[in-house]
Amino acid sequence: MRGRLSFLPVLKREVMCYLQSPGTYVALAFFFLLSGAFFTTILWDFVERSSQVRNGDTLRDTELPLNVTIRIISQVFSLMNFLMLLLIPALTMRLVAEERKSGSFELLVTTPLGNWDILLGKYFAALLIGLMVLAVTAVYPAICALYSDPEPGVILSCYIGLVLIVAAYTAFGVFTSSLTDSQIAAAVLSFAGLLILQMPGFLFKSGALGRIASALSIYPHADSFTRGIVALPDAVYLILFAVFFLFMAAQALDARKWRA
Numbered sequence: 001m002r003g004r005l006s007f008l009p010v011l012k013r014e015v016m017c018y019l020q021s022p023g024t025y026v027a028l029a030f031f032f033l034l035s036g037a038f039f040t041t042i043l044w045d046f047v048e049r050s051s052q053v054r055n056g057d058t059l060r061d062t063e064l065p066l067n068v069t070i071r072i073i074s075q076v077f078s079l080m081n082f083l084m085l086l087l088i089p090a091l092t093m094r095l096v097a098e099e100r101k102s103g104s105f106e107l108l109v110t111t112p113l114g115n116w117d118i119l120l121g122k123y124f125a126a127l128l129i130g131l132m133v134l135a136v137t138a139v140y141p142a143i144c145a146l147y148s149d150p151e152p153g154v155i156l157s158c159y160i161g162l163v164l165i166v167a168a169y170t171a172f173g174v175f176t177s178s179l180t181d182s183q184i185a186a187a188v189l190s191f192a193g194l195l196i197l198q199m200p201g202f203l204f205k206s207g208a209l210g211r212i213a214s215a216l217s218i219y220p221h222a223d224s225f226t227r228g229i230v231a232l233p234d235a236v237y238l239i240l241f242a243v244f245f246l247f248m249a250a251q252a253l254d255a256r257k258w259r260a
Helices: 008-020 023-055 068-092 097-102 106-110 114-138 140-149 152-177 183-198 207-214 218-226 231-258
Strands: none
Touching: 008 114, 023 068, 023 114, 023 140, 068 114, 068 140, 068 152, 068 183, 068 218, 097 183, 106 207, 114 152, 152 183, 152 218, 152 231, 183 218, 218 231
16 A cells, blocks of 8 residues: 555545645635636637727738637736746755754654655645636636637647646746745746747747757747647646655655654
């Protein structure tokens, strides 16, 4: 049984901590406030532009096609990638840092649980909260579906991408939380690190260096899902990203065990 389900006590404990923490609800309220504002703004812009077109106006060459999927769904889910840069660090900052600061980490490492039991319990708890957030955002495409006909394939692709993004960002957040005793420092490290990992694809766009930057950068892999493209290399990149930083968190946790 150990090695398969031995992380469940940690998972249950962390989920209860999330549900009982006011900080969780503040972070979620902030996320839904911003995502709702983005959705409303994009939706209102689409409605206004549609009205202008019906009155005889024409689209400029630089404008996106007047299509619900392209103008609303893709843009909203692309913005959610940015919002996850804010939400996930807020959810993961306390996972190890708080344990270390409060002294409960020393008690935790004296239990029969291994590094991976502790990490997976904490990781899946944060991931579960993140997936619950994604489930609530289904209201946005549902609203679009009430008045138009968005492409189900693109919506599915967006959600597959967001699930993988949340999984990858959460692993990085667990890693940064394992590096420090300060929750604030863990959140800043997580946000800054994820932001920096988005940038190579923007800074280098051509030539061999551009191809390498695109392969290493998060954004190009995440962005393809918002365009309805579910490509195996993009999915593999995000999965390996999560596995790598969970492994790095295990190494950091092991080092802290020796110092505990």
